[in-house]
Amino acid sequence: MPLAHSAASLTLMAHTHHAHTHGHPHGTPGHDQPDAGSMATLLDLDAAVTGHYLDDVADRIEGLSPRPARIIDLGSGTGTGTLALARRFPTAEVVALDNSTDLLERVAAAASRDGIADRVRTVTADLDSALPAEVCDVDVAWASSTMHHFADPGALLSSTFAAMRPGGVLAVVEIDELPTFLPAGTAEGEVERRLRATANARHWNAHPDWSSTIAAAGFDLVDTADIVTHIDNPPGTSRDYAAFWIGRARDGLADEIPDDDRAVLDRLLGDGPTSLAARDDLVVQARRVAWLARRPA
Numbered sequence: 001m002p003l004a005h006s007a008a009s010l011t012l013m014a015h016t017h018h019a020h021t022h023g024h025p026h027g028t029p030g031h032d033q034p035d036a037g038s039m040a041t042l043l044d045l046d047a048a049v050t051g052h053y054l055d056d057v058a059d060r061i062e063g064l065s066p067r068p069a070r071i072i073d074l075g076s077g078t079g080t081g082t083l084a085l086a087r088r089f090p091t092a093e094v095v096a097l098d099n100s101t102d103l104l105e106r107v108a109a110a111a112s113r114d115g116i117a118d119r120v121r122t123v124t125a126d127l128d129s130a131l132p133a134e135v136c137d138v139d140v141a142w143a144s145s146t147m148h149h150f151a152d153p154g155a156l157l158s159s160t161f162a163a164m165r166p167g168g169v170l171a172v173v174e175i176d177e178l179p180t181f182l183p184a185g186t187a188e189g190e191v192e193r194r195l196r197a198t199a200n201a202r203h204w205n206a207h208p209d210w211s212s213t214i215a216a217a218g219f220d221l222v223d224t225a226d227i228v229t230h231i232d233n234p235p236g237t238s239r240d241y242a243a244f245w246i247g248r249a250r251d252g253l254a255d256e257i258p259d260d261d262r263a264v265l266d267r268l269l270g271d272g273p274t275s276l277a278a279r280d281d282l283v284v285q286a287r288r289v290a291w292l293a294r295r296p297a
């Protein structure tokens, strides 16, 4: 289980909106930031296991904007959304924006591997309060698991609105329920659910309902979608994702986990007969929420 005890913390889950209202944690030395390699692993595992949401949201975007010419991905990470949208809209240029050059290099490499480097552009940018001025004529703006990271999401959405063509579509996605991997009703499943409750109580991955921020930026909200993940018999990568998530939560919440629960988590993360690696009963459950909005024509 090589991923389980990575020292870096689970930023996807650990960054909170609350934290951002009291400071500016991005890139702060010593802050709970994983290195880019850990972040990339996490994002790629998340996409490999729960990536069906990409098709779901892309369907909804396509219904509103069938042939976008320019798409932007706000906080692209490794390019999960960038690449999914580039595949879905084969004539679109997709611009991946992030403040991590390392992650953007991964986007560019993935685009080359997919043979779409000519349509995928990467831009290093701090999106805390605005888009870079040169970004314009946008037909679709995508922000998945990122909006709660930005210091001033309202200002960023206002500048996104200004950069969009009339009729352009905004899609904001957040993880609404952190993932679980063990079946409910089992002892391990109950431990995992307590772990998630502890993470929720610590505001891991907390995000507001973005509806009013989206509307205040000038957009018309057209749809809010609950996207449920429930995968019985998930692919093998789910074990790696489970180990990554459970290991990081175990380490990040160490002080708040009862000893009995920690012992169960350690067994899951170990290599014995009750470890994640040995189990064939994993069930991946999670939930995302997506807000779809348009700039009025």
Ligand SMILES: C[S@@+](CC[C@H](N)C(=O)[O-])C[C@H]1O[C@@H](n2cnc3c(N)ncnc32)[C@H](O)[C@@H]1O
Binding pocket: 011, 012, 026, 043, 074, 075, 076, 077, 078, 079, 080, 081, 097, 098, 099, 100, 103, 125, 126, 127, 128, 143, 144, 145, 146, 149, 150, 151
């Ligand atoms: C949880 S990841 C989500 C990545 C991707 N959208 C996905 O769904 O896989 C958050 C991303 O936002 C980026 N990010 C965080 N703060 C940022 C900022 N102020 N400016 C630009 N990017 C930022 C991080 O580097 C990271 O790639």
